Amino acid sequence: MSDFARLLAAALLGTSRSALPVHTGTALAEPLNSLDGTPEEILLARAALAGMVQLAGRSPDTVTRPLPAPAPPESRPEVPPRAARHLPLVTGTPLLAEWLTLCAAAGWRVPPATLPGLLDQARRNTELREVLRPVLGERGPWLAAFNPDWRFAAPVDGAGLAGLTDQESGEWEAATDAAREVMFRTLRASDPPAARALLASTLRAGRTGTRRRLLSVLLASAELNDQRLEPLLEETLDDRNAEVAHLARDLLRTWPRSALNARLAARARALRPGQAAGKPVWPAPPPADAAAARDGLRPEQHQDAPGLLRALLAATHPDALLAALDLRPEGLVALARQAGALDALTGRVVAARHLPTIQVLLREEPPTLDLLRLAPPEWRLGPLRGALAAEQAGEATELLSSLPTPWPADLSAEVLSALRRRLNTAAWPSGWDGSWQRLHALAAQHADPRTPLPPLLPDEAPEYAHRALNELRRVLSLRAQMHADFQPAPQGAAP
DSSP states (O other): OOHHHHHHHHHHHOTTTSOOOOOOSSTTHHHHHTOOSOHHHHHHHHHHHHHHHHHSOOOOOOOOSOOOOOOOOOSSOBOOHHHHTTHHHHTTSTTHHHHHHHHHHHTOBOOGGGHHHHHHHHHHOGGGHHHHGGGSTTHHHHHHTTOGGGGGGSOOOOOSGGGOOHHHHHHHHHOOHHHHHHHHHHHHHHOHHHHHHHHHHHHHHOOHHHHHHHHHHHHHTOOGGGGGGHHHHHHHTTOSSHHHHHHHHHHHHTSTTOHHHHHHHHHHHTTOOEEETTEEEOOOOOOOOHHHHHTTOOGGGGSSHHHHHHHHHHHSOHHHHHHHHTOOHHHHHHHHHHTTOHHHHHHHHHHHTOHHHHHHHHHHSOOOHHHHHHSOHHHHHHHHHHHHHTTOHHHHHHHHTTSOSSOOHHHHHHHHHHHHHHHHHOOSGGGSOHHHHHHHHHHHHHSOTTSOOOOOOOTTSOHHHHHHHHHHHHHHHHHHHHHHHTSOOOTTOOO
16 A cells, blocks of 8 residues: 555544554655654645655656657648637537538648547537548548547558457457447448448347447438448348348338339339229239238238328338339329328428429428428528518428528528517517527528628617527627638738
């Protein structure tokens, strides 16, 4: 036990209940034992001396392995001080992503001293990773290689378990299902082909919890190149775990030309109704069988043709339906209307983001928020302006949240005017509820920063209203300065 530990034990017991320790066998033993005074004074004096020694430096460890290679030379210039000055202010706020995007667009990299803090931010907030990578320079990936928490930014090297380094392969084998999900997300962001290879090996011989988590990650970020996994996912439709099979089915539905979509569309083609006396005549539905169950259809859905067609419209990619049925989007919407399945078709076209059918639904049916969010921006402006005029903050927020950033200048001005108008007329905090506060936060981050600031409120406005509007003006002013700082400096001006 060290000198300091002995003194701490004596202090915990108290000098009235224990004798002071006698120090032996250490370099401090003689000076500690020679101190005079009351027991309390001696204990405090000894603790001060032993504590200073404990906190003092020590000889450096002997280097037993080669020092790492230095970081490669930088290929991008460092962001100049005029633009870097706002980075400390936006770090840890929603404006950081915008600052990083501006920095990347200007062709600059972040100051080296900010790399650890920014990598930590991206470790906690995965949405920052894509906008951070372009501005890390050469030193960022080099530094990330020394910290497992930053592996999302580290250069990809080695070839352990399906793209993981040897060390990471060992970590994978020992990791929990949740930890494996984190590792897979990181590999998916840095090296998608390696992530697909890892998924392939895991789906064939992995734990059920791991397979379920990895398929969920893939479903949330599916891309066209992932269709290389289709043969494996077809095998997974027979998985012993129903949830794993369901996730594989959902993934196969995202690719228009998958074999699953072709099978589902062929079933829909066999259900097209004939006409008699101006009314649809539906064919008898086929009986439920093992092949239909494997493709996600349930026995009760086979009771009549409209019910089965409804299930197929809800499950099949619109492109596969249009090709198999030889229809245009207008004809597909008409077929869904005949089967009383417009809501089923709407859900599928929204999930598939199928713009041609979305546009037909918006022309022919009452618009819904789900459809408007995916429509071209110009289609949303009318309903959006109507929501602002009617002070429907929740609906306006839904429509604005999917618009490209920054919003058009004229629309930004309308949103800021609506917020100021509401603050000026809401006499009580209850009039500035959560829906208006969300619209306020969205406008602060996404309105065009060149939009003129809304005028200050009259003095008699409530204090909460003054605070809210002043905060909006402050954030917009900060964003305007950020954008101006990233513009090319005038010739001869200081950087």
